[in-house]
Amino acid sequence: MTRSFSLAVIPGDGIGPEVVAEATRVLDEVARIHDVTFEQTPYVLGAEHYIETGEVLPDATLAEIRGHDAILLGAIGGKPGDPRLPAGLLERNLLLRLRFQLDHYVNLRPTKTYPQVNSPLRDAEGVDFVVVREGTEGPYVGNGGRLRADTPHEVATEVSLNTAFGVERVVRDAFARAQARRKKLTLVHKTNVLVHSGAVWSRIVDAVAPEFPEVTVDYLHVDAATIFLVTDPARFDVIVTDNLFGDILTDLAGAISGGIGLAASGNINPDRTAPSMFEPVHGSAPDIAGQGIADPTAAIGSVALLLEHLGLPEAAAQIDRAIAADITARTGQRTTKEVGEAIAARVAGDVGGA
Amino acid sequence: MTRSFSLAVIPGDGIGPEVVAEATRVLDEVARIHDVTFEQTPYVLGAEHYIETGEVLPDATLAEIRGHDAILLGAIGGKPGDPRLPAGLLERNLLLRLRFQLDHYVNLRPTKTYPQVNSPLRDAEGVDFVVVREGTEGPYVGNGGRLRADTPHEVATEVSLNTAFGVERVVRDAFARAQARRKKLTLVHKTNVLVHSGAVWSRIVDAVAPEFPEVTVDYLHVDAATIFLVTDPARFDVIVTDNLFGDILTDLAGAISGGIGLAASGNINPDRTAPSMFEPVHGSAPDIAGQGIADPTAAIGSVALLLEHLGLPEAAAQIDRAIAADITARTGQRTTKEVGEAIAARVAGDVGGA
Numbered sequence A, B: 001m002t003r004s005f006s007l008a009v010i011p012g013d014g015i016g017p018e019v020v021a022e023a024t025r026v027l028d029e030v031a032r033i034h035d036v037t038f039e040q041t042p043y044v045l046g047a048e049h050y051i052e053t054g055e056v057l058p059d060a061t062l063a064e065i066r067g068h069d070a071i072l073l074g075a076i077g078g079k080p081g082d083p084r085l086p087a088g089l090l091e092r093n094l095l096l097r098l099r100f101q102l103d104h105y106v107n108l109r110p111t112k113t114y115p116q117v118n119s120p121l122r123d124a125e126g127v128d129f130v131v132v133r134e135g136t137e138g139p140y141v142g143n144g145g146r147l148r149a150d151t152p153h154e155v156a157t158e159v160s161l162n163t164a165f166g167v168e169r170v171v172r173d174a175f176a177r178a179q180a181r182r183k184k185l186t187l188v189h190k191t192n193v194l195v196h197s198g199a200v201w202s203r204i205v206d207a208v209a210p211e212f213p214e215v216t217v218d219y220l221h222v223d224a225a226t227i228f229l230v231t232d233p234a235r236f237d238v239i240v241t242d243n244l245f246g247d248i249l250t251d252l253a254g255a256i257s258g259g260i261g262l263a264a265s266g267n268i269n270p271d272r273t274a275p276s277m278f279e280p281v282h283g284s285a286p287d288i289a290g291q292g293i294a295d296p297t298a299a300i301g302s303v304a305l306l307l308e309h310l311g312l313p314e315a316a317a318q319i320d321r322a323i324a325a326d327i328t329a330r331t332g333q334r335t336t337k338e339v340g341e342a343i344a345a346r347v348a349g350d351v352g353g354a
């Protein structure tokens, strides 16, 4: 019996299509080895598509995407400052719309360092943590507005919305992940200033903690967390945090672990009421697009998270091992395709275990 | 004629009094050399004072503080998790109340690396930038609340308030500083997600830019800014950003430039309608308080910013030179007092120029 999964593939803009091509190359290898089928339906969405058609994410397209088992996304975003792209339009109405509409409340972003990787830190050894970033509320809800816009009397607001419901489900997920790992959970927030939202996060972490008596709980203000990320990143196991702090911390985490080109992510709906979406943390990088030099590792790592989510943990582990081996063996520059082929070949040659 | 300045001194909690003692030691040296007088009025405020008296910042005390020429502050904050200190009480009602009530709209935080300093980065050479952090609005306004608090149906909000008035005055200050430095200004925000507040920041930077035609303007999303702070911190000259992003970026900046023990700051009211306040970026560090081992350099550097603000730039430059020389000559551990004495001695021995 061949298991079959249906995937929505959104290559997107810039280097998105380039890295997605390598991600699907590795996926094809997995399909061959494990006797599974991944039916891939491409969706042309993003900056270019918007400029050509005026369409961002039509309801009908969203409904179609909803019918798949999972989504693989490359990157969304045009050239910075392109006057045809109003600020935030694609982010809010495409990327965040997918995350919010498909209830991706766990934005999972693992960080790991490998011996050969060129970290900007003197000491980045033994870094292995995962950020569980809330994905459906906080300052990302888009709630706010402008009064007397474009006048000297303008007032603009942004409202961060935080619900006990939304915080509890992501906190519970983070505790479970900590329990399955090194049993350490760090809540990151700014409870001394954002006292209202901070109160919800703190009390829910305190309330859930007794259900996970083996997990040690720690708290850091977001400013202090950035300090530890550069002075002692190995201290972290699982970080749970809100949507905005998670955005900031995971870019920093990507940078210290050798570059955002390695950082994979999953936008996960743990209740499986809609497909989860897997994407590299990096953006569309218009400056290097079309040259075939983008690192596809983050996109390939995102495929591993996708496979894990679809119930193929051995296949996911094979990709992770292949990525680790590839990174460790790195010398000099390679093209996007060379990296993809090298990792695919390692997956093909993987005889299990490590 | 002896010029005389009246200072409010708030030593505060933990290591606050220890580092302030060394800061005033250096100040005394400056007074002697430059034939100025600094009348110092101590104000006992902070966690300990609150626990003993229930008082945070009485209106009468605030009114008195308002009468001084400037404020020197050590650090505010008790032991984390102390049940006698509600989360955010001192931060909101003492520290932030001072910043807001005294209209400290320019929160100035310089970052510089010195050859001998132990940065966690492999390459932290030539880092020399200043963050102009907005100090009186944004997510720090305390606007928000909790509905159905402590129930499963709780909703908590935080409202970020941003006004054209508030943004324009700090942006103008940042442009002027960039003009007087290496002529590069980087706006940091998250305009692709926080579209309402982002619009105000972007349009005001664009509107003010033509008045400073020599200043090159750059924009980075806050997440990308953290990446550059660890991969290429030397690229920055002046960063202008909102209250929360500035908080995060300056702790990270402190860490990469060799530790938050070196990071000085000024909470400046450029219109001089109320006294400005100078404080180290670090907190009260209860874990090392009372041991005499805290680094007073940040507090002493804050005195330099204070002198600059009071119109004593030569005295400020003397302190900066003394700090640079002290940091460059560092070997092994010294006590708080030893560092203070060493820097005071260098100020005393400074024969001008460098």
Ligand SMILES: CC(C)[C@H](C(=O)O)[C@@H](O)C(=O)O
Pocket (backbone or CB within 6 Å): A091, A092, A095, A096, A247, A281, B192, B193, B223
């Ligand atoms: C593009 C942007 C909306 C997005 C975010 O802020 O979440 C990105 O930075 C990310 O981290 O996936």
Ligand SMILES: CC(C)[C@H](C(=O)O)[C@@H](O)C(=O)O
Pocket (backbone or CB within 6 Å): A192, A193, A223, B091, B092, B095, B096, B247, B281
């Ligand atoms: C203590 C806290 C309220 C304060 C802030 O967030 O501004 C501190 O972190 C700082 O940076 O001065």
